[in-house]
Amino acid sequence: MVGGRLRAQSGIGRPDAFAAKAVANCARLQPACRIAGNPQGRSRALRHRTRLKRHGRVVCRDGLTIGGRQLAGYVLHLGVLAQARCIALHLTIEVPKFQARETRRPCAVAESVETMAGEARIDRTGVAAAQRDDLSRRPEAIVRHRFHGTARYQRRRKDERRDGAPPPSSRFGGHDRGTYRGTHGSDCTALAPGVREKGFILSPWRSFAALLPMLSIAACEAPPVDRHPMPQADPERGRLAMNRTGCGSCHRIPGVWPEGSVGPSLEAFAQQTLIAGRLPNRADVLAEFVRDAPRYVPGTGMPAMPLTEEEARDVAAYLYTLGGR
Amino acid sequence: MWPRISTRSAVGDALGGWPPPVLDPAGPYADPLAMLSWVLFAIAALVLLVVVAALWVALFGSARRKGRLGGTRAIWIGGVAFPAVVLSALLVWGLSLTGSLTAPIRGDEMRVKVTGEMWWWRIAYLGRDGQAVLHDANELHIPVGQPVVLELESADVIHSFWVPRLSGKLDMIPGRTNMMRIQADEPGVFGGQCAEYCGGPHALMGFVVVAHEPEDFARLMAARTAGARPPLPAHPDLARGAQLFQTAGCAACHRIAGTGANGIAGPDLSFLGTRQTLGAGILPNNRGTLMGWIGNSQAIKPGNRMPPYSMLSSDDLRALAVYLEAQR
Numbered sequence: 001m002v003g004g005r006l007r008a009q010s011g012i013g014r015p016d017a018f019a020a021k022a023v024a025n026c027a028r029l030q031p032a033c034r035i036a037g038n039p040q041g042r043s044r045a046l047r048h049r050t051r052l053k054r055h056g057r058v059v060c061r062d063g064l065t066i067g068g069r070q071l072a073g074y075v076l077h078l079g080v081l082a083q084a085r086c087i088a089l090h091l092t093i094e095v096p097k098f099q100a101r102e103t104r105r106p107c108a109v110a111e112s113v114e115t116m117a118g119e120a121r122i123d124r125t126g127v128a129a130a131q132r133d134d135l136s137r138r139p140e141a142i143v144r145h146r147f148h149g150t151a152r153y154q155r156r157r158k159d160e161r162r163d164g165a166p167p168p169s170s171r172f173g174g175h176d177r178g179t180y181r182g183t184h185g186s187d188c189t190a191l192a193p194g195v196r197e198k199g200f201i202l203s204p205w206r207s208f209a210a211l212l213p214m215l216s217i218a219a220c221e222a223p224p225v226d227r228h229p230m231p232q233a234d235p236e237r238g239r240l241a242m243n244r245t246g247c248g249s250c251h252r253i254p255g256v257w258p259e260g261s262v263g264p265s266l267e268a269f270a271q272q273t274l275i276a277g278r279l280p281n282r283a284d285v286l287a288e289f290v291r292d293a294p295r296y297v298p299g300t301g302m303p304a305m306p307l308t309e310e311e312a313r314d315v316a317a318y319l320y321t322l323g324g325r
Numbered sequence: 326m327w328p329r330i331s332t333r334s335a336v337g338d339a340l341g342g343w344p345p346p347v348l349d350p351a352g353p354y355a356d357p358l359a360m361l362s363w364v365l366f367a368i369a370a371l372v373l374l375v376v377v378a379a380l381w382v383a384l385f386g387s388a389r390r391k392g393r394l395g396g397t398r399a400i401w402i403g404g405v406a407f408p409a410v411v412l413s414a415l416l417v418w419g420l421s422l423t424g425s426l427t428a429p430i431r432g433d434e435m436r437v438k439v440t441g442e443m444w445w446w447r448i449a450y451l452g453r454d455g456q457a458v459l460h461d462a463n464e465l466h467i468p469v470g471q472p473v474v475l476e477l478e479s480a481d482v483i484h485s486f487w488v489p490r491l492s493g494k495l496d497m498i499p500g501r502t503n504m505m506r507i508q509a510d511e512p513g514v515f516g517g518q519c520a521e522y523c524g525g526p527h528a529l530m531g532f533v534v535v536a537h538e539p540e541d542f543a544r545l546m547a548a549r550t551a552g553a554r555p556p557l558p559a560h561p562d563l564a565r566g567a568q569l570f571q572t573a574g575c576a577a578c579h580r581i582a583g584t585g586a587n588g589i590a591g592p593d594l595s596f597l598g599t600r601q602t603l604g605a606g607i608l609p610n611n612r613g614t615l616m617g618w619i620g621n622s623q624a625i626k627p628g629n630r631m632p633p634y635s636m637l638s639s640d641d642l643r644a645l646a647v648y649l650e651a652q653r
């Protein structure tokens with residue numbers, strides 16, 4: 001029995017959207033949703049901000065880059081991207097139930113998830129090495145799932161449903177039913193029960209126990225707000241840039257004046273799949289599009305706008321805050 | 326000498342300082358007003374202090390003090406003599422301080438007629454003979470360091486002309502001509518705002534005063550009054566834009582000097598390409614905002630008197646914007 005501890009340190013000195021890094025190893029994991037659901041702020045500001053529960057976001061991935069820093073060498077990394085105004089974030093995670101082997105290797109949950117987690121499913125999309133850490137490219141490699149609990153819990157639920165029992169409410173309570181995104185690195189190896197891994201064999205139960213937390217991390221759905229993390233850009237500056245250049249004369253954009261009607265409303269832009277019905281809705285593409293739309297979509301009614309490259313990135317970051325809950 | 330309160334922001338700068346900051350004077354006709362305001366604030370604070378002290382005595386003071394406070398003497402002094410002296414002194418001082426604002430208009434000063442319209446500003450630069458030599462709208466150009474006399478009129482309802490950094494407010498009353506001076510000490514852009522409720526989009530009735538060095542100003546005026554329009558830059562959309570301006574009906578409401586467009590219901594667009602703002606001070610002026618304004622100005626400034634143009638295609642909008650941008 002082990003009480004695992006996961007520490008997250010605040011990183012980047014951006015007050016608004018700061019990325020907190022959480023690093024944990026395999027044996028000391030909790031369901032991701034639990035992790036983000038129990039943030040304990042070191043600063044008072046954070047502790048009182050229950051909003052973090054919804055805005056905190058766990059990205060499970062090996063070798064994840066957050067805020068320009070790569071987290072490597074651990075079995076599993078949790079990137080917690082929190083939207084909060086506070087600089088210090090301290091996450092404490094207690095794992096009372098199990099202890100698994102320490103394997104200093106990335107573990108994958110690809111196959112296992114399907115069989116064990118019922119509804120949860122992870123595509124086996126590999127991510128090209130060069131693209132792995134480009135946050136803007138990640139949505140393509142990631143399939144999102146709704147998270148309802150751990151794999152075991154889900155199985156139980158499935159059984160219950162089959163038996164005609166009413167679905168129980170979420171095990172973690174209403175607000176814990178967060179949605180998170182999971183993926184697996186390209187170098188992950190499947191760890192199914194009984195699989196031989198690095199010279200030792202995990203017993204079926206052990207490997208299941210080891211997998212359990214990761215399953216829950218993997219079996220998550222990305223909230224739309226979080227589909228396009230842009231830790232280097234500042235949404236607030238983007239909003240000001242939009243006011244300054246007058247995007248509001250054609251678009252309805254929350255927080256931007258006026259509310260023009262020549263172009264489409266951007267109120268739920270983060271949820272959109274295509275930009276202008278043509279381009280993939282990716283951060284880099286969007287940052288180019290808002291500066292010089294006619295170049296990418298000839299004949300469009302959206303004109304080139306006087307934004308610098310940096311402002312365009314900030315604008316894109318702001319647009320990706322739209323459409324969340 | 327006096328604290329300045331500047332509320333400038335990046336957005337405001339893009340809009341030529343609109344909405345304008347108050348108590349941040351930039352010329353000799355705004356300075357005394359800022360000083361007067363601060364002195365009034367200070368005296369008001371002082372009086373408040375005295376009143377609170379008296380209240381405190383009335384509530385918690387000793388019986389002897391309370392008696393004194395309620396005595397006839399205290400009432401004569403505090404209730405009659407003190408206000409009479411302070412208010413009279415303030416009146417005399419205030420009038421002498423602001424006397425310069427109302428000095429009689431001489432004949433040799435530069436004059437501009439500004440007419441308030443619902444919800445924009447018609448501007449006519451007057452020659453020595455009082456005849457208009459140049460028409461424009463929503464943006465007033467002045468030379469630095471010399472007073473400019475404004476003849477303020479209204480075409481419909483009461484408006485009020487106010488450039489807080491350059492002067493006080495003066496109402497524009499239908500059927501009357503009110504005179505006022507403004508002067509800027511340094512080149513710059515100064516936001517203005519209608520300060521008398523005049524209907525629907527009153528709050529969006531702004532304008533911009535641009536102060537130039539005298540030589541620059543003279544050059545600008547000479548170029549604009551010469552009559553010859555600068556050649557339009559070559560652009561594939563230009564001809565289409567010029568044609569649309571006539572066929573879409575814009576010319577019926579807008580004037581562009583040197584073309585057949587002679588409408589007077591809307592702002593003069595002869596120099597639109599050089600304007601800092603669009604829609605009477607409310608939007609930055611660039612191709613995007615121009616297209617947005619033409620496409621549907623009602624969404625931007627609800628109730629204004631320009632119709633929306635939902636029948637124009639994006640190519641039409643762009644052509645019109647290109648054409649208007651070229652008007653300099």
Ligand SMILES: [Cu+2]
Nearest residue numbers: 519521523527
């Ligand atoms: Cu008004």
